[in-house]
Amino acid sequence: MKLGILLTTSPENENTNTVIAISTAARKAGHEVSIFLMYDGVYNVNKKDFAELVDKGVNIAVCALNVEQRKVGRVEGILFGSQYDHACIAADVDRFISFG
Template sequence: MAHLGMVLQTGPYTYENADTVVKLADTALAEGHEVSIFLYIDGVIAANKNIDTPDERNLNQLLQALADKGAAIAACGACSKFRGITDEAFADDIEMGSIVDFADMLMEVDAVINFAM
């Protein structure tokens, strides 16, 4: 099976990129593929559990569900810090990472899809 990497750079409630990442990752996991997701720039906001969101589109919970299914999810620590997000604001299985973790992900995956503006 393939190892799919995704980079989410856009905010969760400005574009539908976060929703696409969640649906694509869920489908890939269901088909037996490995999935790694790196939250970068405003993409880190999707993992913030302190945002008051509608239940049907709570991206933090949707990302946690992906992690529960085996997706590796990391958020850029500098991007998070600059947006006032601490690692306590993330779901349990979402790691505060660095650009080094991003580079490691790029080395491990078979394909990368970048979700930007």
């Protein structure tokens, strides 16, 4: 199954650990996981545990406009994309969860 996740809160919020836990478990169960980060969610790229999801095979894309507004640097393996990438995740997944 393809799972899509939207995260709009910064890493201080408990949402981050929930997203990490769900994504890790979903990957272990063999599901595809795609995460879109926007608004303060883009700060999560700087959290080690979160960025390491990429190594577990999770696709992560961020809203480049929000990244630019918040002066967040690029992180390898994470797509500095656009709202179009969010639309693609929403259109292509079987289940979608939002954490805001």
